[in-house]
């Protein structure tokens with residue numbers, strides 16, 4: 001049997017485990033949001049088609065890159081990253097949307113999912129700050145910035 005290498009980065013194992021668990025929730029929400037956005041890119045209809053089709057593509061492309069950063073931070077903390085639909089559906093706070101909603105309903109679903117992902121990231125902050133885990137804090141800060149900005153842009157489409 002090979003010996004498991006130890007990790008000594010200045011954050012105790014039990015704390016690393018809690019941060020990895022929080023990041024797993026963020027990964028699940030981010031993946032669910034990613035898939036919702038790509039689904040709506042495919043299925044959107046109506047007078048706003050071109051605007052939304054292109055806007056959703058920009059959003060899911062950015063989100064896809066972020067999934068990798070979140071998963072690899074979990075690995076750097078010494079824990080396995082979830083990577084199946086089964087695990088994601090258990091860990092996510094976002095409900096999947098059934099059927100094909102109208103364009104304005106798609107926008108509202110995305111606002112809700114962007115905000116839910118921001119809340120999941122924000123909930124993890126106190127633990128990460130207490131642990132002096134700057135790389136995770138930096139990642140969370142970047143994700144919060146993107147999700148809050150994207151939620152504003154989507155919300156603006158629904159305003160008169």
Ligand SMILES: [Fe+2]
Pocket residue numbers: 041057
């Ligand atoms: Fe496409």
